[in-house]
Amino acid sequence: MTTQKCKYRDCKEKAVSLSEFCWRHIENKDAYRDNLLEYIKKNNSIKEFYLRRVEIPHFDFVDVDCQNVDLSSCNLAGTNFSGADMRHCNLAHANLKSAYLDNADLSEAHLSGCDLSGARLWHADLKDANLAEANLSGADLLNANLSLVKFWNASIKGAKLLTKHNFALSKKFFNRYAIDEKGPISAAEGYRSLKQYFMSVGRYDDASWASFKEKQMQRRKLLREGNIAYIPSLFMALMCGYGEKPYRVILFSIAVIFSYALVYFTTAAIDIPLKTVGFWDYLYFSIVTFTTLGFGDITPKLIPFFQMLTGTEAFLGAFMIGLFVFTLARKYSAR
Numbered sequence: 137m138t139t140q141k142c143k144y145r146d147c148k149e150k151a152v153s154l155s156e157f158c159w160r161h162i163e164n165k166d167a168y169r170d171n172l173l174e175y176i177k178k179n180n181s182i183k184e185f186y187l188r189r190v191e192i193p194h195f196d197f198v199d200v201d202c203q204n205v206d207l208s209s210c211n212l213a214g215t216n217f218s219g220a221d222m223r224h225c226n227l228a229h230a231n232l233k234s235a236y237l238d239n240a241d242l243s244e245a246h247l248s249g250c251d252l253s254g255a256r257l258w259h260a261d262l263k264d265a266n267l268a269e270a271n272l273s274g275a276d277l278l279n280a281n282l283s284l285v286k287f288w289n290a291s292i293k294g295a296k297l298l299t300k301h302n303f304a305l306s307k308k309f310f311n312r313y314a315i316d317e318k319g320p321i322s323a324a325e326g327y328r329s330l331k332q333y334f335m336s337v338g339r340y341d342d343a344s345w346a347s348f349k350e351k352q353m354q355r356r357k358l359l360r361e362g363n364i365a366y367i368p369s370l371f372m373a374l375m376c377g378y379g380e381k382p383y384r385v386i387l388f389s390i391a392v393i394f395s396y397a398l399v400y401f402t403t404a405a406i407d408i409p410l411k412t413v414g415f416w417d418y419l420y421f422s423i424v425t426f427t428t429l430g431f432g433d434i435t436p437k438l439i440p441f442f443q444m445l446t447g448t449e450a451f452l453g454a455f456m457i458g459l460f461v462f463t464l465a466r467k468y469s470a471r
């Protein structure tokens with residue numbers, strides 16, 4: 137729908153759809169509301185409408201086609217958008233307090249600075265939506281899809297039923313959960329506020345996910361800056377997932393044991409009298425050293441290089457075992 141300029145004197149605003157004036161200069165606003173209601177009833181669509189600043193609280197848009205509608209800065213408090221198609225809708229700075237958005241399709245909608253406090257968003261689809269600086273306090277987010285949303289400075293204090301599953305990218309066997317990660321700084325900020333939210337409601341497992349993601353974003357920022365601190369950060373990620381993934385400690389330990397066994401094998405670091413030494417012996421020696429068991433049934437050749445090598449493995453082993461206990465306690469005990 138093409139829009140022209142407001143006809144009022146030299147007003148620079150665009151005229152809203154179904155009128156020759158901008159919202160401020162429409163004289164009979166009640167008549168305009170009635171007219172709009174009539175239009176919706178007849179067409180069940182306001183696709184591409186321009187309705188900036190319009191005040192239509194407690195309106196009924198159930199199942200209405202609202203694609204690409206400009207509803208920025210509108211007063212839509214308590215409005216019912218259940219099942220409405222609101223893809224690519226511009227709702228920036230709109231007032232959607234206590235609005236009903238059940239099953240609404242808000243994918244790629246622009247919701248920055250929008251007030252969704254106390255709104256109901258059951259099963260709403262907000263994939264790829266922009267929620268920067270949006271107010272979601274007290275919003276009911278049961279099964280709402282928030283995957284890949286821009287989450288910078290969004291207020292989620294007191295939001296209801298928000299879990300990491302709101303951010304699931306697919307419902308397949310191997311699930312991934314994420315917000316928009318194009319900017320590592322704003323993504324880290326978004327994950328940090330999610331972590332704080334999950335901690336405050338006692339969802340420690342979800343907090344663990346958000347915490348890991350936050351650190352991952354910080355690492356990505358270090359990489360972009362070419363900061364040398366990226367390397368220790370990468371190591372922490374591989375070794376223990378920043379203290380959030382105990383299974384990574386086990387995988388990393390197995391990798392260390394095999395790597396050392398391979399080094400011992402290629403350099404022939406041990407020899408056992410009266411026996412042909414096979415790879416199994418090197419692996420066994422590596423396990424005994426890593427766990428600092430130190431039976432002494434197999435010892436390294438008495439050459440400083442091999443002695444130092446076994447020393448580093450024993451040190452790494454003791455460190456990794458400590459790290460495993462720490463990670464396990466951190467992840468599974470109440471914080």
Ligand SMILES: [Zn+2]
Nearest residue numbers: 142147158161
């Ligand atoms: Zn005007």
